[in-house]
Amino acid sequence: MSARPGIAPVIAIDPNLCTGCRRCAEVCPVGAVSGPQGQPQAIDAERCVLCGQCVQACYAFAAPFDEPAHDPAAIRRQRGASEAAGPVFAAHARCDLDAAKALVADPSRVAMVQCAPAVRVTLAEEFGLAPGSLTPGKLAAGLRRLGFAVVYDTTFAADVTVMEESAELLARIAEGGRLPLFTSCCPAWVRHVETAWPELTPHLSSCKSPQQMAGALFKSYAASLDGFDPAAVASVSVMPCTAKKHEAARPELRSGPADLPDVDAVVTVAELAAWLKEAGIDFAALPGEPFDAPLGRYSGAGVIFGATGGVMEAALRTAVALCGEGRETAGPESGIVFSPAGPGVARAEFELAGSKLAAVTVSGLANVGPLLEAVAAGTADFQFMEVMCCPGGCVAGGGTPKLLPGLDVAAAVAARRQALCDHDRALPVRAAHANPAVTELYAAFLERPLSHRSHELLHTVYGGAAKGGHD
Amino acid sequence: MSVTPGACIGCRACELACAAAHMAAGATVGSMTRPPVPRLYLVREGGTAAPVACRHCEAAPCAAVCPTAAVRCDASGVVVEPARCIGCKACLAVCPVGAMALAEVQDHGRPVLRRVPDPAAPGGFVEEPAWLASKCDLCRERPAGPACVGACPVGALSLVVPGEVRRVRLLAAARAMAAAASGAREEGR
Numbered sequence: 001m002s003a004r005p006g007i008a009p010v011i012a013i014d015p016n017l018c019t020g021c022r023r024c025a026e027v028c029p030v031g032a033v034s035g036p037q038g039q040p041q042a043i044d045a046e047r048c049v050l051c052g053q054c055v056q057a058c059y060a061f062a063a064p065f066d067e068p069a070h071d072p073a074a075i076r077r078q079r080g081a082s083e084a085a086g087p088v089f090a091a092h093a094r095c096d097l098d099a100a101k102a103l104v105a106d107p108s109r110v111a112m113v114q115c116a117p118a119v120r121v122t123l124a125e126e127f128g129l130a131p132g133s134l135t136p137g138k139l140a141a142g143l144r145r146l147g148f149a150v151v152y153d154t155t156f157a158a159d160v161t162v163m164e165e166s167a168e169l170l171a172r173i174a175e176g177g178r179l180p181l182f183t184s185c186c187p188a189w190v191r192h193v194e195t196a197w198p199e200l201t202p203h204l205s206s207c208k209s210p211q212q213m214a215g216a217l218f219k220s221y222a223a224s225l226d227g228f229d230p231a232a233v234a235s236v237s238v239m240p241c242t243a244k245k246h247e248a249a250r251p252e253l254r255s256g257p258a259d260l261p262d263v264d265a266v267v268t269v270a271e272l273a274a275w276l277k278e279a280g281i282d283f284a285a286l287p288g289e290p291f292d293a294p295l296g297r298y299s300g301a302g303v304i305f306g307a308t309g310g311v312m313e314a315a316l317r318t319a320v321a322l323c324g325e326g327r328e329t330a331g332p333e334s335g336i337v338f339s340p341a342g343p344g345v346a347r348a349e350f351e352l353a354g355s356k357l358a359a360v361t362v363s364g365l366a367n368v369g370p371l372l373e374a375v376a377a378g379t380a381d382f383q384f385m386e387v388m389c390c391p392g393g394c395v396a397g398g399g400t401p402k403l404l405p406g407l408d409v410a411a412a413v414a415a416r417r418q419a420l421c422d423h424d425r426a427l428p429v430r431a432a433h434a435n436p437a438v439t440e441l442y443a444a445f446l447e448r449p450l451s452h453r454s455h456e457l458l459h460t461v462y463g464g465a466a467k468g469g470h471d
Numbered sequence: 472m473s474v475t476p477g478a479c480i481g482c483r484a485c486e487l488a489c490a491a492a493h494m495a496a497g498a499t500v501g502s503m504t505r506p507p508v509p510r511l512y513l514v515r516e517g518g519t520a521a522p523v524a525c526r527h528c529e530a531a532p533c534a535a536v537c538p539t540a541a542v543r544c545d546a547s548g549v550v551v552e553p554a555r556c557i558g559c560k561a562c563l564a565v566c567p568v569g570a571m572a573l574a575e576v577q578d579h580g581r582p583v584l585r586r587v588p589d590p591a592a593p594g595g596f597v598e599e600p601a602w603l604a605s606k607c608d609l610c611r612e613r614p615a616g617p618a619c620v621g622a623c624p625v626g627a628l629s630l631v632v633p634g635e636v637r638r639v640r641l642l643a644a645a646r647a648m649a650a651a652a653s654g655a656r657e658e659g660r
Contacts, residue, residue, distance in 0.1 A: 019515060021482035023624065038481060038518050059484040063509055065572055072506065086500055087487075087507050128497035273501050401499035404491045405484035406622030412498060 008080075008094045010050045010245045011398075015040035017060050017070070017090035024054035024091050029365035029389060030192060040090075047195065049188040049365065051389045052242030052398015058091035059405050082274035093242040093398060097275055099265040103234035104147040111234045112150040112222065113143050114214045114295075117158065117306035118240035118394040119269050121419040125401045126273030127283040132415030134423055137288020140296075142272075143238070144289065145281050152222070152295040154237065157214035158302035158314070160441065161185065162432035164207045164458055165311075166319040167449035169384055173355055178202045179383045180375060183311050184462065185209045187247035188389035192365055194465035197372050206459040208253060208262070210305060211237050211244055214295065215262030216255040216457040221445045222295050230256055235264045238272050240306070240397035243389070252460045268399025297437035300333070300424030307417040308363035308393035309338060309346060312386040316350075316359070317431040323353045333430050343367050344391065347382070358382040364391035392417060472511070472524045472607070472617065478627035481520030483513050488622030492610050495580060505582075508574045510607045511619055522619065522628065525549060525570040525607040533562035533571055533604075541604065548609050553578040556603040563604070574605035 013024070013033075018040040025033040025041060032048040035041035043054075062070035075088045081095040104111045123142075124133035143151045169181050184190050184205040193200055208216065215237070219230040237244065247253060248263035255262055267275070276283055290296070301317050304310030316334035341347035341360065344367030349358045360382050362368045368387055374380040390396045395416035396409075403412055429435050446454050487500075490507030511524035527548035534542040534549060541555035542562055551562075553576045562571045576583050585601035609630070610617045620628045 019481040019483060019513070019520065021480040023480070023482050038515070038520065059482050059487050061483060061487055061507065063483070063486055063490075063507065063512075064574060065509075065512055086503055125497060125499045126501035128495075128502045131498050270501055401501050403499055404496065404503075404622075405488045405624070406618055407498055 007249075009045065010094050010242055011043060011048060011052060011055065012092060012094075013041050013043060013054070013058075014075070014088075014090045014092065017062055017075075017088070019060045019090070021060065023057045023059075027053040027057045029053065030196070049191045049195075049389060050243040050246045050398075051188040051365065052093050053390060054091040055089070055093050055242065055398050056396075056400070056402055058089045060090040061087040062089075082271070082278050084277035085270070085274040089402075093268065094245060095271055096245060096265050096267055097271050100236050100267050100271075101275070103236055103265055106234065108232065109234035110150065110226075110228050110232055111148045111236060112152055112218045113148040113236045113238065114152045114154040114157065114211070114218075115139060115143070115238040116154045116211070116240055116244075116394060117303045117420060118397065118400065118416065119238050119272070120423070121306070121395060121416045122240055122269050122400045123273060124283065126270065129284075130415070131403075131412035132419040134419045135283075135288075136423070137290070138283060138286040140291045141286040141289040142276050142281055142283060145286070146275060146279060148236070150222070150226075151292050152214065152218065153291045153298055154210045154214050154239075155298035155302035155305070156295045156435070156437060157210040157217065158185075158305040159299050159432035159435045159438045160213050160217070160458065161207055161210045161305075161311075162301055162314045162318050163438060163442070163449045164213075164454060165205050166315050166322065166432075168205055168207065169315065170319060170322070170353065171450065173353070173357070173383065180380055180385050181205055181383065183386045185305065185311055186243070186387060186389050186394075187241070188243040189365060189368075189387040190462055191243065191246070191465050192368075192389070193372075194463055197376065198463065200372060200375055201463040203375060204462045206455075206461065208458055208460050209244075209247060210302075211239065211247065211266075212253045212262045212460075213458045215248075215264075217295060217441070219256055219260050219262065220457055221441060224445075225294070230260060231258055235262065237263050237266050238269065239266055240269050240394045240400045241390075242268065242398035244399070250464060252462070252464050255457050270399060270401055273401065294437040294440060297435060298427075299432055299435040299438075300427040300430035301432045302435075303420055303424045303427065306394045306420050308388050308391075309361045309386065310393060310420070311388075312338070312359060312361045312384070314432060315384075318433045319352060321431060321433060333424075342370070345371070357384070359384040359386075361386040361388075363388055363393065365389040395420065472522075472609075472619065473629050473631045474521045475627045475629070477519070478625055479513075479520045479522065479623075480625055480627075481513060481515055482624060484622045484624055485509075485511060485522045485619035485628060486513055488618040489607070489610075492613055492618035494577065505577075508576075508605065510572070510605060511570075512572075523568055523570060524619070525566075526568055527607075527609065528567075532565040532567070533606075536561040536565050547611050549606070550608050550611070551576075551604045551606055553583045553601075553603050558601065558603050560604075570606055572605045573602045575600040576603045576605050 020038040120136040301314035338346035344364040392413040486509035589595040
């Protein structure tokens with residue numbers, strides 16, 4: 001994965017700031033960080049999955065008493081980071097604020113923005129609120145104040161992903177397709193399969209991630225609704241994830257007759273917070289505003305994509321309903337209960353459309369190895385696997401606000417997850433297929449899941465990263 | 472504050488936690504309301520690392536030399552009162568461990584400012600942040616105690632309570648002597 005000419009790598013470690021404590025190496029799920037203790041660490045770009053867990057772990061900051069002296073303002077400028085971004089650390093993610101701001105400021109473009117489910121339960125932390133503060137309304141209002149013409153939501157596209165992926169799972173089961181099916185929402189996980197287990201790439205769902213689906217729909221369905229030229233749409237996303245920056249630039253994630261990138265710029269939650277501060281927006285004082293319709297209407301199923309096990313539960317809610325198998329339980333909405341089955345792994349067995357099935361969810365890429373070995377050996381006894389690279393899911397992503405040292409990370413991540421679960425429970429619609437905006441999308445534009453148009457816009461062929469990669 | 476020899480990995484978590492504990496901040500790095508100014512200092516030398524902080528000397532030389540009584544000792548250690556400090560640096564000169572720094576400091580959550588003549592307006596003044604004595608105060612305002620101790624990911628830092636250290640050492644010495652005595656009796660049989 002060599003960086004494109006003139007484009008900084010997504011994740012980097014500044015040797016002038018790195019103290020060689022090796023905490024980044026400890027959290028790297030793929031062993032991509034190396035270096036002697038006490039010396040600056042290096043990242044193996046071929047192996048790195050760009051998850052940004054090293055960025056979250058790094059506390060080696062430029063302090064005022066350092067010798068030789070560091071100039072944090074100069075380092076921020078050099079990294080393209082906002083002056084409001086706070087201290088600079090050795091391990092850092094590429095900042096794409098300038099690109100996003102330029103798109104919003106371009107009078108020839110219509111700036112559409114989407115934000116991942118996890119953004120609404122993490123952004124407020126950067127303004128002093130407690131972890132797990134749920135602020136979807138302030139998030140939408142803040143994005144409008146920054147100048148976005150249309151404020152849509154990745155959560156809508158997560159609902160669409162459920163429709164496509166559930167249909168794909170049922171189709172693979174019915175047609176004897178490649179099983180187990182792997183989820184493909186997490187770009188760090190996808191990259192890991194492509195680079196470390198290329199022979200297992202066919203197990204990945206052909207679905208694009210919700211970010212890319214939303215982008216593809218911005219430049220097709222949404223553009224046609226409002227009579228815009230797809231090429232005039234500027235597609236920006238706000239993500240709790242650093243790997244999404246890489247995903248947006250992948251050549252196989254473009255669509256439409258003009259082969260436009262689905263997403264033009266990706267900013268992290270931390271970058272958005274800095275942007276809001278820079279613009280002098282008092283986040284706490286913002287009123288709650290709705291996301292724009294129709295691509296900002298979402299169900300509870302889309303919301304839980306931000307937490308481990310959520311994609312699985314969301315997909316099962318729809319799969320169970322589509323098979324006419326309503327289950328009455330006090331547990332999860334789908335009625336299917338997952339039980340711990342090893343470090344970071346949960347498993348459930350259930351019946352669907354007359355077939356006995358098993359599914360697993362994996363929280364933390366470091367825990368997926370044994371399962372992949374079983375798949376490669378042909379001994380995997382499950383048909384569906386959800387993997388989220390970051391332990392706890394996207395709410396713990398590399399682009400979420402970095403917690404101060406001494407804070408209980410597990411408790412903060414649990415609070416963020418709980419906030420998503422509460423949000424899901426409070427919504428009137430809790431399954432993707434019951435989201436009226438999704439129903440309308442299929443009725444008016446896509447026809448049905450896995451249709452020709454769905455394939456053109458919402459599906460892809462993975463495996464590119466194994467063929468030399470790109471950034 | 473004491474560092475377990477060889478345990479420090481040099482990650483700077485202690486410095487960041489210290490800086491955050493001395494300003495208005497939420498749970499995240501981005502919620503810090505001003506640039507981080509730690510009051511203990513990670514020193515890396517010849518492959519080892521250790522944070523250095525004020526030893527809170529009983530007969531503190533910094534307090535003895537302070538011409539404005541801005542540095543004072545009380546039951547919970549040695550503390551600087553920014554309102555009295557004139558930034559003369561006498562305390563820096565005498566501190567045996569280099570724990571005193573000159574920094575932009577805050578008092579009651581607000582930056583301490585100084586007035587300097589305005590070259591652009593004769594007779595006028597401008598206000599700018601004052602650089603004053605800055606040092607560890609053992610997080611005396613913090614119910615949970617020093618932030619650095621709680622932040623160290625390898626548990627290398629601990630708060631030393633002199634009486635407790637003495638009690639533990641006495642107990643260890645007594646046990647060692649008892650064990651030696653019983654060993655001698657065994658050999659004598």
